[in-house]
Amino acid sequence: MADTTTPAIRAIGVHKAFGSLHVLKGVDLTVMPGTVTVILGPSGSGKSTFLRLINQLETLTGGEIDVNGEMIGYKTVERRGKQVLQTLNDKEVAAQRAKLGMVFQRFNLFPHMTALENVMEAPVHVKHMNKHEARELAAMELNRVGLGERLDYYPAQLSGGQQQRVAIARALAMKPEIMLFDEPTSALDPELVGEVLNVMRSLAKEGMTMVCVTHEIGFAREVADQVVFMDGGVVVEKGGPEIIANPTEPRFKDFLQHVL
Amino acid sequence: MAKKEIDGEGLDIPNRIKALPVRRTGPIVAAVIVALFAAMLIQGLVTNERLDWPTVWKYLFNENVLNGVRYTLELTVISMVVAIILSVILAVMRKSINPVLRGVSWFFIWFFRGTPVYTQLVFWGLFSVLVPKLSLGIPFTDVSFWSIDSSVVVTAFNAAWIGLALNEAAYLSEIVRAGLEAVDSGQTEAAEALGMGRTLIMRRIILPQAMRIIIPPTGNETIGMLKSTSLVLAVPFTYELQFATNAIANRLYKPIPLLLVACIWYLFITSVMMVLQARLEKHFGKGFDARPVGTKGKQPPYDPPYPGRSDGEQRDDVAKLNQATFTGLNA
Numbered sequence: 406m407a408d409t410t411t412p413a414i415r416a417i418g419v420h421k422a423f424g425s426l427h428v429l430k431g432v433d434l435t436v437m438p439g440t441v442t443v444i445l446g447p448s449g450s451g452k453s454t455f456l457r458l459i460n461q462l463e464t465l466t467g468g469e470i471d472v473n474g475e476m477i478g479y480k481t482v483e484r485r486g487k488q489v490l491q492t493l494n495d496k497e498v499a500a501q502r503a504k505l506g507m508v509f510q511r512f513n514l515f516p517h518m519t520a521l522e523n524v525m526e527a528p529v530h531v532k533h534m535n536k537h538e539a540r541e542l543a544a545m546e547l548n549r550v551g552l553g554e555r556l557d558y559y560p561a562q563l564s565g566g567q568q569q570r571v572a573i574a575r576a577l578a579m580k581p582e583i584m585l586f587d588e589p590t591s592a593l594d595p596e597l598v599g600e601v602l603n604v605m606r607s608l609a610k611e612g613m614t615m616v617c618v619t620h621e622i623g624f625a626r627e628v629a630d631q632v633v634f635m636d637g638g639v640v641v642e643k644g645g646p647e648i649i650a651n652p653t654e655p656r657f658k659d660f661l662q663h664v665l
Numbered sequence: 666m667a668k669k670e671i672d673g674e675g676l677d678i679p680n681r682i683k684a685l686p687v688r689r690t691g692p693i694v695a696a697v698i699v700a701l702f703a704a705m706l707i708q709g710l711v712t713n714e715r716l717d718w719p720t721v722w723k724y725l726f727n728e729n730v731l732n733g734v735r736y737t738l739e740l741t742v743i744s745m746v747v748a749i750i751l752s753v754i755l756a757v758m759r760k761s762i763n764p765v766l767r768g769v770s771w772f773f774i775w776f777f778r779g780t781p782v783y784t785q786l787v788f789w790g791l792f793s794v795l796v797p798k799l800s801l802g803i804p805f806t807d808v809s810f811w812s813i814d815s816s817v818v819v820t821a822f823n824a825a826w827i828g829l830a831l832n833e834a835a836y837l838s839e840i841v842r843a844g845l846e847a848v849d850s851g852q853t854e855a856a857e858a859l860g861m862g863r864t865l866i867m868r869r870i871i872l873p874q875a876m877r878i879i880i881p882p883t884g885n886e887t888i889g890m891l892k893s894t895s896l897v898l899a900v901p902f903t904y905e906l907q908f909a910t911n912a913i914a915n916r917l918y919k920p921i922p923l924l925l926v927a928c929i930w931y932l933f934i935t936s937v938m939m940v941l942q943a944r945l946e947k948h949f950g951k952g953f954d955a956r957p958v959g960t961k962g963k964q965p966p967y968d969p970p971y972p973g974r975s976d977g978e979q980r981d982d983v984a985k986l987n988q989a990t991f992t993g994l995n996a
Contacts, residue, residue: 462854499860506858513855517873517952527859530869559952572855579859 411474413438413583413614414459420467421454428454430638431468436583436631441615443625446635447660452618453510455635456587459616460507461498473582477501499531506576510588512568514560520547520571521556524578532579539578546574550604566597573604584608586617622664625649634660720922724913725929733909734930740822740894740905741934744829745887751830752837757867759842770838777835783899785832789824790900825897833890840882844875876949884942888935906930 414436421429428451436442444452457463459470461478470477478498479490493501515523524543528534534542547556550570560568569589576584586605590598602624609615609628619625625632626649633643634657642654652658673681710716724730758770777785788795793815800812819827848871856866895907903912906927914923 460858462857495862499862502858503860507855509851509855509858511851513849513851515852515855515870515874517949519952526869527861530865531860561952575859 411438412436412471413440413473414616415471415474416455416459416468417470418468419455419458419465419470421451421458421463422466428638429458429466432635432638432640434633434640434643436614436616438582438614439612440630441609441617441628442631442633443629444616444618444633444635445620445622445625445660446641450635451638452635453587456507456585456616456618460502460505460585462507472501472504475501503531503579504582505585506579506581506583507585508569508572508576508587508589510591512560512565512572512592514568514571514575516560519557519559520552520563520574523560523571524575527575527579542578543574546578547571549577550574551600564597565593566600569593569601570604573601573608577608583614583616586615586619588618588620590619590621620664622649622661636660715921716925717919717922720917720919721925721929724910724923724926727913727926729909729913730906730926730930732904733906734934736822736902736904737891737894737906737930738934740826740829740897741887741891744826744833744894745890747826747830748833748837748890749883751834752841753872755834755838756841756845759838760845774835774838777832778839782828782832782893783896786825786828786896786899789819789828790821792819792824821900821902824900825894825902828900829890829893829897833886833893837883837886840886841875841879844877844879845871847878848874873949877946877953880942880945880949884938887938887942891931891934891938 412435414434416432416434419429419432420427432451432455434442434455444455446452454463458465459472459477465478478501479492480497481488482491483489514520515526518526521540521543524546525536525539528539528542529536544553544556547553550573552567552570552574555563555567555571558567560571563571569592573584573589589605590601593601598621602621605615605617605624606628617624617629626646629646631643632646632648634641634648634652634654636656642648642652642657648657649661652661711718755770755773758766759774761767761770796815798812799815799818800809802809802811852870852874853866856870861869894905897905898908910923910927911920914920917923
């Protein structure tokens with residue numbers, strides 16, 4: 406087990422700009438191992454960007470993010486007696502990403518592969534697991550998300566909720582220590598949201614460290630250990646799930662009034 | 666979509682509608698007219714003595730003609746295979762983060778697409794005159810470990826396929842690039858998040874999906890190539906189908922029947938290629954044309970809904986409904 410004193414994720418003064426657009430303006434956040442953090446906020450508040458930074462799908466403009474105490478994206482090296490940052494190479498980045506699983510709003514399943522092949526892909530080609538073992542692992546993971554009967558279906562033959570559950574199984578098959586969810590239910594028909602939240606709920610009960618960007622306030626209230634409200638590229642308010650019932654910041658109050 | 670299915674066959678629909686189809690006279694009139702024209706055309710083709718069908722049949726399987734068919738096929742297959750491999754490399758280079766590789770790819774396409782293939786073939790034919798010796802050594806010095814006469818390597822046949830392949834690669838690489846760019850960027854992100862490297866993503870995720878888009882125009886190009894092989898006369902390489910039939914025609918003073926011989930063979934090879942293309946499209950289309958019954962064309966909605974549809978109580982109910990399925994997780 407990971408020790409419980411080192412934060413799973415620690416963000417210190419994170420800034421991100423796309424060209425002249427300043428998206429994140431100094432975000433500080435700590436996520437402890439085995440906890441669920443839910444990030445709420447209006448569109449354009451930078452919450453998805455923050456999640457993508459953790460998984461290095463975007464590069465940091467300023468600040469630092471540590472995963473399990475290790476700085477991501479860069480390493481400190483000595484040049485002419487001075488400590489400077491150097492960008493990590495592809496292999497080092499891949500090694501850091503291996504600790505993180507990510508689930509996307511638009512599923513991003515590989516359409517030319519069946520559900521089983523989607524889940525097997527990374528274990529076979531990244532971890533070089535033999536195909537037989539990988540098949541068993543994939544079947545187990547799919548079973549775990551309730552799709553044991555749909556192993557040989559192509560993504561196009563599955564409903565949105567089923568596709569998203571395959572995506573979760575695909576991420577879990579790499580045995581990540583932390584799962585990142587980027588609006589996992591926002592692209593789903595209302596009646597399919599429940600099945601995905603259910604899987605996430607079960608994962609949380611298992612003690613998985615999770616960071617979820619979502620609009621599901623009910624899920625946040627029920628499952629979150631930490632609730633973070635972001636707006637305009639900064640963390641406006643954070644605390645336990647009880648802050649949803651008793652928000653102090655006016656902007657958070659206003660947001661909750663619109664969504665509840 | 667081979668056989669016509671009746672909707673809801675076997676289902677109990679008490680008020681099933683049985684109606685006569687719409688009466689249409691237009692299509693019937695059109696069909697009669699078209700059939701009439703077709704019959705006239707066929708009658709003309711069969712009875713026109715100047716087309717000289719007996720000569721056509723006599724030379725259709727002539728030894729020189731068959732030899733021409735063989736060389737035409739060899740040239741087409743070799744130059745297309747080389748062109749396809751080269752074009753993928755060029756397209757990937759074009760998207761590389763390395764500016765030198767991008768530049769080389771751009772230059773290659775600019776040059777080989779921008780000059781006539783006939784001219785290029787003449788140059789390849791003259792290669793052994795322009796560059797008499799090929800040698801392996803240290804560049805810009807006289808040190809040479811190994812050398813060979815160009816005329817041994819760049820024979821007429823080799824010059825022919827090299828010329829065709831390089832020209833074709835320039836065209837194909839643009840097709841490949843279009844295919845690569847058509848694959849959703851979310852695919853790359855998902856693969857990166859799984860820890861896959863750039864090469865692996867290209868090979869396992871992007872290329873297989875791009876193939877679907879690349880194959881139809883590549884089929885076009887292959888058929889184009891089949892006929893472009895007649896240009897290798899410029900090298901000069903003189904054994905392919907067009908030249909072979911033309912030579913016989915000149916000997917007999919009968920150009921028309923021999924042109925028909927060439928046409929029949931080209932059409933035959935093209936037909937075989939079309940069958941192969943259809944199979945390839947089916948292979949790389951897997952997962953894309955597969956849709957469950959009744960959801961044809963249905964896509965998940967991508968617009969994020971208005972935040973806050975979530976209702977704690979209702980969600981709990983859904984949770985209970987599904988609980989049985991997820992017991993494995995809690996165990």
